Amino acid sequence: MLIPHPLLGLRDAQEFTYLGDAALLDRPSPEGEGAEAAFCDYVFLRGNPAGVHRELWFHEHGDRSWLVVTRNTLTHEILGAELASEVAKALRGAAE
Amino acid sequence: MTDLIPLTVFGAETPRQTAPGALALAERPDIAIASLALRRGTAGAAPFGLLLPGPGGLAAAQAHLAFWTGAGQWMVLAEGLADTDFAAALRDAAPGCSVTEQTDGWTVVDVTAPEPLIARLLERLVNLPPEALAPGRATRCQMHHLPVHALRLSSSRLRLLAMRSATASLWHALETAGQRLALP
Numbered sequence: 001m002l003i004p005h006p007l008l009g010l011r012d013a014q015e016f017t018y019l020g021d022a023a024l025l026d027r028p029s030p031e032g033e034g035a036e037a038a039f040c041d042y043v044f045l046r047g048n049p050a051g052v053h054r055e056l057w058f059h060e061h062g063d064r065s066w067l068v069v070t071r072n073t074l075t076h077e078i079l080g081a082e083l084a085s086e087v088a089k090a091l092r093g094a095a096e
Numbered sequence: 097m098t099d100l101i102p103l104t105v106f107g108a109e110t111p112r113q114t115a116p117g118a119l120a121l122a123e124r125p126d127i128a129i130a131s132l133a134l135r136r137g138t139a140g141a142a143p144f145g146l147l148l149p150g151p152g153g154l155a156a157a158q159a160h161l162a163f164w165t166g167a168g169q170w171m172v173l174a175e176g177l178a179d180t181d182f183a184a185a186l187r188d189a190a191p192g193c194s195v196t197e198q199t200d201g202w203t204v205v206d207v208t209a210p211e212p213l214i215a216r217l218l219e220r221l222v223n224l225p226p227e228a229l230a231p232g233r234a235t236r237c238q239m240h241h242l243p244v245h246a247l248r249l250s251s252s253r254l255r256l257l258a259m260r261s262a263t264a265s266l267w268h269a270l271e272t273a274g275q276r277l278a279l280p
Binding site: 007008009010011012014015061062063064065083085 | 151152164165166167223224225228235236237238243
């Protein structure tokens with residue numbers, strides 16, 4: 001499996017460590033109504049679909065960056081990869 | 097005062113050199129290493145006249161060399177300065193940046209061979225497209241299952257930064273590969 005690193009180009013998946021569901025980047029606000037329930041879901045629930053999934057991968061044997069990789073879990077087809085820092089920035093921007 | 101004798105990573109008093117096949121391997125304990133990271137809001141730095149390179153890049157100026165290791169991070173090498181406080185010198189040359197001493201954490205191994213031989217060596221030991229290690233490129237990767245920083249200084253020169261504790265394994269891999277490449 002080759003992962004298209006946004007900065008370094010195609011890299012073998014062996015260089016990466018897998019974390020799982022990229023929804024982890026979207027941490028709920030600790031304030032307001034239902035914050036406790038939202039945090040409970042955030043901490044304990046992970047998406048694990050059979051199909052297209054957005055996942056966090058760490059480039060351990062590379063530039064040590066976190067990536068959000070969109071992968072089809074049925075076919076292992078990689079549909080895209082973005083820097084997790086950019087995704088997190090966009091999420092923060094959308095929240096403000 | 098006690099006379100202390102510095103030993104190299106292999107426990108010897110002189111750096112190891114061998115030439116398996118047509119490869120020349122040389123341990124380089126004279127090279128000082130420090131890492132440089134920009135802090136948030138810092139515009140940039142140009143220590144020792146080095147133009148800090150972008151992703152996968154390498155820049156050299158006289159005895160200094162810098163290569164990209166991550167977003168806003170570089171490793172800076174200086175030949176012949178391993179027994180000086182190179183991190184302090186780099187800190188002075190790059191004000192406002194985070195600098196960490198790395199000398200002796202990594203072992204530097206220089207591989208010299210004719211260009212086609214280096215290409216065949218990389219084909220066997222590195223799982224990367226050839227352009228990722230074309231002359232003037234540098235990247236962190238796995239070589240023989242060991243994490244290394246690989247720097248292609250020129251078409252015939254490859255510099256490897258190996259984890260100190262695994263240098264003997266890397267040396268063995270390079271030696272074996274050199275011997276096998278020499279087979280008809």
